Amino acid sequence: MSAIEKINQLSHRIFNTSVTEQNVARTSNPFAASNFQKNILTEDVFESSKKKEENKISFTGNLTAHSKRVYSTFVGSINDFGSRFYEGIQSLVSLGNKMKEGIVNTWNKIHELGQKEVSLEGAKDVLSRDIKTFFINGQEREISKMSKMDPISEVKPMFSEALSALEADMVMAA
Amino acid sequence: MNKDMFKNNKNFSKVSNIIESLTINPSPDSVAVLEEIGTNSSIDEVREMTSRALVKRNEHDSLHVVIANRGKGINDMSTIVAMSTINELLSLENKEEAMKVLESTISSEGFDEEVKENARSVKALMALS
Numbered sequence: 001m002s003a004i005e006k007i008n009q010l011s012h013r014i015f016n017t018s019v020t021e022q023n024v025a026r027t028s029n030p031f032a033a034s035n036f037q038k039n040i041l042t043e044d045v046f047e048s049s050k051k052k053e054e055n056k057i058s059f060t061g062n063l064t065a066h067s068k069r070v071y072s073t074f075v076g077s078i079n080d081f082g083s084r085f086y087e088g089i090q091s092l093v094s095l096g097n098k099m100k101e102g103i104v105n106t107w108n109k110i111h112e113l114g115q116k117e118v119s120l121e122g123a124k125d126v127l128s129r130d131i132k133t134f135f136i137n138g139q140e141r142e143i144s145k146m147s148k149m150d151p152i153s154e155v156k157p158m159f160s161e162a163l164s165a166l167e168a169d170m171v172m173a174a
Numbered sequence: 175m176n177k178d179m180f181k182n183n184k185n186f187s188k189v190s191n192i193i194e195s196l197t198i199n200p201s202p203d204s205v206a207v208l209e210e211i212g213t214n215s216s217i218d219e220v221r222e223m224t225s226r227a228l229v230k231r232n233e234h235d236s237l238h239v240v241i242a243n244r245g246k247g248i249n250d251m252s253t254i255v256a257m258s259t260i261n262e263l264l265s266l267e268n269k270e271e272a273m274k275v276l277e278s279t280i281s282s283e284g285f286d287e288e289v290k291e292n293a294r295s296v297k298a299l300m301a302l303s
């Protein structure tokens with residue numbers, strides 16, 4: 001047999017297991033049909049699995065169906081406990097993150113408000129200055145406008161009227 | 175009514191603005207308006223402002239009103255008005271016209287002795303300043 005034929009046979013045995021398995025006897029002793037150092041093992045020298053099952057301590061022997069349900073629920077709850085505990089930790093972590101974000105946001109808001117107050121102060125200064133300038137300019141504009149009027153026909157009646165109103169204010173104040 | 179109340183009074187501001195406008199109004203009629211209405215006002219503050227306005231114009235007619243007229247300008251019954259007018263005369267950069275009016279008032283026969291005495295005193299102050 002050439003080397004190539006041996007390889008082919010080996011590969012056939014490896015990959016086509018169904019052919020070889022047909023020849024294996026299905027007994028409790030897998031080596032019963034084999035030649036074990038030229039002695040055929042006629043007895044089952046391996047420990048029976050049934051015997052093991054008899055000696056095994058059974059926890060379910062005396063359990064009622066109700067107890068089984070209770071225990072299964074208990075076990076299930078233990079299993080759930082881990083996930084619930086994990087979820088709880090996760091929620092705590094998320095709560096902490098939210099609190100942290102809240103504090104950071106609050107701090108930023110306070111900072112922004114502080115800056116806004118500064119900017120408002122500046123705006124207030126500008127506004128007050130503009131208002132003062134507006135009134136001063138308004139007064140100057142009024143004086144300049146009246147200085148171009150005719151004193152007898154235009155300014156004199158205004159002067160008399162304003163003076164009469166001022167005298168009336170003085171009487172009321174007195 | 176005190177000065178703070180005057181400052182906050184709308185009509186006082188209006189009167190003040192009118193007097194200011196008549197101070198810089200180039201028309202000679204402004205002096206007549208200031209004399210007729212301002213110097214005859216019953217309010218001391220208005221008479222004071224009017225007298226100062228007439229001095230600021232620094233014209234013969236306006237200075238004549240506050241120097242040679244009885245009861246107006248330096249001859250006003252109110253000490254505040256009279257002193258304020260004198261102070262304004264002393265503050266003038268060009269006192270030439272004011273000195274001419276003062277000298278004419280002192281030397282003229284038609285004025286009261288009290289007016290002449292006041293003009294003499296102001297002239298002495300202006301000569302020293």
